[in-house]
Amino acid sequence: xxxxxxxNPLYKIVVTHYLLAGLxxxxxxxxxxxSVGALSGHYFQPKVLALTxxxxxxxxxxxxxxxxxxxxxxILETELYSLRLSWFSLAFFVPGIILLIxxxxxxxxxxxxxxxxxxxxxxxxxxxxxxxxTVKHKKQESIFQEFIITSCLWLTLTALLGTxxxxxxxxxxxxxxxLHFLRLHAHMGIAGWFLMLIVGVSAKLVPMxxxxxxxxxxxxxxxxxxxxxxxxxxxxxxxxxxxxxxxxFIVLLGAAGVSFYLFYIFRCFKSRIxxxxxxxxxxxxxxxxxxxxxxxxxPFILYYHLRNDPFTVNMSMLYGILVFxxxxxxxxxxxxxxxxxxxVWLKHYGHLTGKVKTPVPAELINSLLLxxxxxxxxxxxxxxxxxxxxxxSTLKFIGVCSLIITALSYCTQIICLLLHKTKTEDYDHx
Amino acid sequence: xxxxxVPSHLSSKRGDFINAxxxxxxxxxxxxxxxxxxIYRIKLDAAKMCIVLEMTLSSKFCPMGESILSAxxxxxERNFPDxxxxxxxxxxxxxxxxxxxxxxxxxxxxx
Numbered sequence: 426x427x428x429x430x431x432x433n434p435l436y437k438i439v440v441t442h443y444l445l446a447g448l449x450x451x452x453x454x455x456x457x458x459x460s461v462g463a464l465s466g467h468y469f470q471p472k473v474l475a476l477t478x479x480x481x482x483x484x485x486x487x488x489x490x491x492x493x494x495x496x497x498x499x500i501l502e503t504e505l506y507s508l509r510l511s512w513f514s515l516a517f518f519v520p521g522i523i524l525l526i527x528x529x530x531x532x533x534x535x536x537x538x539x540x541x542x543x544x545x546x547x548x549x550x551x552x553x554x555x556x557x558x559t560v561k562h563k564k565q566e567s568i569f570q571e572f573i574i575t576s577c578l579w580l581t582l583t584a585l586l587g588t589x590x591x592x593x594x595x596x597x598x599x600x601x602x603x604l605h606f607l608r609l610h611a612h613m614g615i616a617g618w619f620l621m622l623i624v625g626v627s628a629k630l631v632p633m634x635x636x637x638x639x640x641x642x643x644x645x646x647x648x649x650x651x652x653x654x655x656x657x658x659x660x661x662x663x664x665x666x667x668x669x670x671x672x673x674f675i676v677l678l679g680a681a682g683v684s685f686y687l688f689y690i691f692r693c694f695k696s697r698i699x700x701x702x703x704x705x706x707x708x709x710x711x712x713x714x715x716x717x718x719x720x721x722x723x724p725f726i727l728y729y730h731l732r733n734d735p736f737t738v739n740m741s742m743l744y745g746i747l748v749f750x751x752x753x754x755x756x757x758x759x760x761x762x763x764x765x766x767x768x769v770w771l772k773h774y775g776h777l778t779g780k781v782k783t784p785v786p787a788e789l790i791n792s793l794l795l796x797x798x799x800x801x802x803x804x805x806x807x808x809x810x811x812x813x814x815x816x817x818s819t820l821k822f823i824g825v826c827s828l829i830i831t832a833l834s835y836c837t838q839i840i841c842l843l844l845h846k847t848k849t850e851d852y853d854h855x
Numbered sequence: 856x857x858x859x860x861v862p863s864h865l866s867s868k869r870g871d872f873i874n875a876x877x878x879x880x881x882x883x884x885x886x887x888x889x890x891x892x893x894i895y896r897i898k899l900d901a902a903k904m905c906i907v908l909e910m911t912l913s914s915k916f917c918p919m920g921e922s923i924l925s926a927x928x929x930x931x932e933r934n935f936p937d938x939x940x941x942x943x944x945x946x947x948x949x950x951x952x953x954x955x956x957x958x959x960x961x962x963x964x965x966x
Contacts, residue, residue, distance in 0.1 A: 433918070495918065499914060501916075502914065502915045502916045503916065633914075636952065636963055698955070699964070700965050767883070767918060768918075771918060771919070771922060774922070775919075775922040776922075776925060778879070778925060778929065779878075779929030780933065785880070786882050786883065
């Protein structure tokens with residue numbers, strides 16, 4: 426026999442992360458509005474660096490941190506090591522991101538940018554200490570744990586290399602050029618942090634939400650080894666040899682790893698007992714289309730790169746849009762309203778169940794706002810991607826306006842959820 | 856399958872217990888906990904006027920765990936005010952999807 430906790434001490438830290446992530450998302454859309462033109466040029470330029478770090482750190486990583494504080498105990502079946510450490514991590518992380526983004530935007534690679542990068546790195550290290558000690562308390566090992574721990578290691582390495590790159594702007598101690606390291610830094614972040622983490626967490630949550638019968642874990646193990654092998658090979662080969670024909674095989678290795686994961690998700694979906702798929706879950710499943718599209722573009726980027734064709738830059742930018750705005754953002758937009766309503770519901774109704782009739786968590790969401798957000802986001806993806814391919818500023822502008830509507834409806838939904846008033850009904854009056 | 860440990864002269868209470876427990880709904884799945892197979896054993900001690908429920912959760916660190924447990928206690932105390940209710944959380948046997956009843960499956964399938 427066992428007991429479970431009597432309240433949710435994680436409420437404040439989780440909702441603070443969600444709220445901040447929403448604000449960074451809104452900021453990102455406004456920044457995008459003022460830098461549509463910059464996206465037509467090379468990706469290594471101040472505004473694009475600022476946009477990328479707002480999306481990767483302020484939006485994606487911020488919400489993942491918040492969600493993990495709530496979900497780690499569920500996924501690993503143990504308690505979070507330290508709540509205080511999570512607040513310390515946030516205290517370093519937020520000012521660090523703001524400083525870093527501002528310095529990228531105006532491109533001031535001096536003391537403020539260096540301070541920002543060190544603050545971000547410190548916030549990430551504190552987060553990882555919390556995760557490692559949480560995992561240490563766990564008795565049984567699982568593939569989900571392997572994914573999470575490995576992704577945290579990759580995140581630290583990504584941030585460490587990023588910090589070194591910031592200092593290299595001023596002190597020039599790297600033996601090779603900056604773009605060379607930028608590629609390694611970006612892929613450590615995309616494949617090492619985001620992909621590994623998302624695979625690990627979604628592999629546990631998707632079957633839970635779909636009530637899936639599929640229990641086999643071997644596709645996940647294969648996915649783990651293939652993705653890591655591809656990433657390590659890319660880093661070693663990329664550092665010593667640069668991009669070459671060997672890179673095709675590395676991409677193939679990584680694509681195979683992702684395919685094993687997608688196969689697992691597909692089997693979970695096919696064997697689900699719960700037939701109805703709600704909108705947040707549909708968005709989650711939809712996000713995998715963009716992940717696949719992003720991977721399919723990689724061989725083309727390689728092809729143009731090896732021919733020294735300037736079209737490589739456009740393809741690389743499209744790849745970035747598909748990964749950050751297509752895959753990660755769609756996933757975050759979906760999972761936010763799968764997890765946050767539960768956190769809010771627990772606070773308002775956790776102690777009232779059985780005494781009075783309470784709504785279910787899904788009823789706390791404003792459906793209209795959710796549909797507006799979904800429609801606006803689809804409009805953004807279509808208009809922006811097509812505008813990018815056809816080099817149409819008008820379409821890109823329509824896309825960015827749609828993204829602003831998405832962000833506004835997203836933030837409004839979060840604020841409405843956080844301001845929710847308890848509504849109950851007496852059983853005798855039903 | 857629920858195991859009952861109820862004195863024969865109070866066996867009519869079995870149906871009442873089940874009906875009451877069916878009002879407790881899993882907030883995510885929107886299916887009652889009886890059809891989800893979360894209730895393992897119901898024991899009625901007539902001398903002590905006490906109902907002891909042995910139940911499980913779908914996951915050890917289910918964020919809804921405490922809420923579901925308190926819902927069961929509140930529901931039983933509301934429906935059977937003459938009895939004291941004790942809810943014991945057990946992890947053996949470990950719950951899996953095969954514990955869901957045919958009615959539960961139909962509800963999850965949307966019928």
